[in-house]
Amino acid sequence: MPPERNRRRIPDATVSRLPVYLRILGEQADEGVDSISSERLAELAGVNAAKVRKDLSYLGSYGTRGVGYEVGYLVYQIRRELGLTHDWPVVIVGAGNLGQALAGYGGFGERGFPVAGVVDVDPAKVGTVLGGVRVRHIDELPQIVQTKRVNIGVVATPPHAAQDAAERLVAAGVTSILNFAPVVLAVPRAIEVRKVDLAVELQILSYHEQRKASLHAVPGAGAGAVSRPASA
Amino acid sequence: MPPERNRRRIPDATVSRLPVYLRILGEQADEGVDSISSERLAELAGVNAAKVRKDLSYLGSYGTRGVGYEVGYLVYQIRRELGLTHDWPVVIVGAGNLGQALAGYGGFGERGFPVAGVVDVDPAKVGTVLGGVRVRHIDELPQIVQTKRVNIGVVATPPHAAQDAAERLVAAGVTSILNFAPVVLAVPRAIEVRKVDLAVELQILSYHEQRKASLHAVPGAGAGAVSRPASA
DNA sequence: CATTGTGAAGCGTTTCACAGCC
DNA sequence: GGCTGTGAAACGCTTCACAATG
Numbered sequence: 001m002p003p004e005r006n007r008r009r010i011p012d013a014t015v016s017r018l019p020v021y022l023r024i025l026g027e028q029a030d031e032g033v034d035s036i037s038s039e040r041l042a043e044l045a046g047v048n049a050a051k052v053r054k055d056l057s058y059l060g061s062y063g064t065r066g067v068g069y070e071v072g073y074l075v076y077q078i079r080r081e082l083g084l085t086h087d088w089p090v091v092i093v094g095a096g097n098l099g100q101a102l103a104g105y106g107g108f109g110e111r112g113f114p115v116a117g118v119v120d121v122d123p124a125k126v127g128t129v130l131g132g133v134r135v136r137h138i139d140e141l142p143q144i145v146q147t148k149r150v151n152i153g154v155v156a157t158p159p160h161a162a163q164d165a166a167e168r169l170v171a172a173g174v175t176s177i178l179n180f181a182p183v184v185l186a187v188p189r190a191i192e193v194r195k196v197d198l199a200v201e202l203q204i205l206s207y208h209e210q211r212k213a214s215l216h217a218v219p220g221a222g223a224g225a226v227s228r229p230a231s232a
Numbered sequence: 233m234p235p236e237r238n239r240r241r242i243p244d245a246t247v248s249r250l251p252v253y254l255r256i257l258g259e260q261a262d263e264g265v266d267s268i269s270s271e272r273l274a275e276l277a278g279v280n281a282a283k284v285r286k287d288l289s290y291l292g293s294y295g296t297r298g299v300g301y302e303v304g305y306l307v308y309q310i311r312r313e314l315g316l317t318h319d320w321p322v323v324i325v326g327a328g329n330l331g332q333a334l335a336g337y338g339g340f341g342e343r344g345f346p347v348a349g350v351v352d353v354d355p356a357k358v359g360t361v362l363g364g365v366r367v368r369h370i371d372e373l374p375q376i377v378q379t380k381r382v383n384i385g386v387v388a389t390p391p392h393a394a395q396d397a398a399e400r401l402v403a404a405g406v407t408s409i410l411n412f413a414p415v416v417l418a419v420p421r422a423i424e425v426r427k428v429d430l431a432v433e434l435q436i437l438s439y440h441e442q443r444k445a446s447l448h449a450v451p452g453a454g455a456g457a458v459s460r461p462a463s464a
Numbered sequence: 465c466a467t468t469g470t471g472a473a474g475c476g477t478t479t480c481a482c483a484g485c486c
Numbered sequence: 487g488g489c490t491g492t493g494a495a496a497c498g499c500t501t502c503a504c505a506a507t508g
Contacts, residue, residue: 105329
């Protein structure tokens with residue numbers, strides 16, 4: 001029996017949607033649904049049905065024509081593909097406002113990402129307890145990463161400390177980083193970095209708001225020229 | 233006649249990078265830099281120089297061949313395009329862990345998004361003070377949105393309350409939503425929604441970790457797999 | 465016969481490569 | 487000479503449309 005084409009390359013766009021499908025499928029399973037069509041899943045995920053089918057087809061042919069997908073089996077396959085068959089402990093650098101909220105937010109551990117540790121440079125914060133975890137000094141980072149087998153680090157420091165935090169994480173052996181600081185981190189190419197930047201998100205919304213506002217300002221179909229028309 | 237089409241359509245991908253350029257340009261300005269090349273800006277933003285030039289070209293021709301871009305002027309143009317020439321007050325729904333962290337996080341107001349209010353359904357939370365703002369009852373939402381001219385709402389509730397929060401925001405007159413709840417919000421098409429989902433981000437990192445792990449498992453031709461080829 | 469799985473077309477984004485200009 | 491601005495090629499993602507099939 002030939003095993004499976006193991007080195008499937010899944011498009012980034014698909015990878016970023018699989019967690020959404022997974023969450024929805026979990027909810028459906030909880031409600032007792034055990035079979036679902038691409039159409040229905042698409043509706044719940046807010047996307048197009050063809051996209052759902054193509055996304056799922058990267059995992060293999062796990063549907064049944066004329067019927068749909070078996071929810072439990074699909075959950076299993078997506079979890080396997082995302083590497084969610086075991087926990088991934090994370091370490092949080094920065095015990096400020098955000099670090100505290102993250103550590104205190106139960107959703108982390110529940111979803112398979114237990115907080116293995118929180119560290120900070122500030123001795124005043126060391127020893128305090130956040131979400132059941134004692135804050136430790138950043139010098140203990142290598143030890144935490146090694147003993148708890150941590151692969152994923154979270155940067156929750158102020159901007160000026162973020163690059164240092166990232167370097168310490170990488171030096172300690174972390175290979176993926178979730179960065180909340182509004183800073184472009186310079187790390188080795190092999191390190192996967194994802195960025196969550198509130199200011200960026202708000203500014204994107206601002207762009208759309210401003211756009212709506214200036215549409216209101218122009219009359220019918222013309223080039224209203226409310227602000228300055230610049231030539232090309 | 234007003235010469236130019238003012239309604240330039242800027243690609244989404246470009247809009248999402250403009251805030252990054254803007255932040256970097258601001259930092260450069262603070263350091264006294266007043267001219268910058270696409271190459272340098274690209275390096276600081278972690279992207280390709282051609283991309284920077286194409287992105288900036290959607291705003292107009294604001295560079296000088298052979299020289300580069302004037303930092304201050306570029307900041308002005310990007311701010312104008314993003315609608316950052318005035319503040320956009322935001323209202324936060326949900327005074328839990330996350331809502332508190334967001335309200336307490338100074339970066340909001342500093343960057344032009346002052347917190348006009350925080351609301352919650354829970355009477356026990358109403359009246360407490362977060363980051364200088366008193367938590368009010370969610371029934372006061374319409375009043376806050378109207379009197380403070382709020383266009384942007386932030387959903388920071390538990391998942392089960394998120395859809396209701398979104399509907400109340402829309403009913404109150406908000407037209408853009410930043411959603412932190414792990415839920416696909418159903419809103420009218422005219423409402424702009426952006427999503428920040430920690431679990432999704434972590435699961436994407438998990439995918440990459442799992443992928444690295446299974447690469448180790450195969451004998452593989454070539455990839456020497458030393459942990460850190462530190463380069464910048 | 466409803467629904468999947470998928471070639472192929474369509475579309476938006478990135479990158480190249482170089483003409484245009486300072 | 488150096489750097490921008492931009493057509494055009496390359497790429498990746500989305501959507502269509504329909505053959506395959508339980």
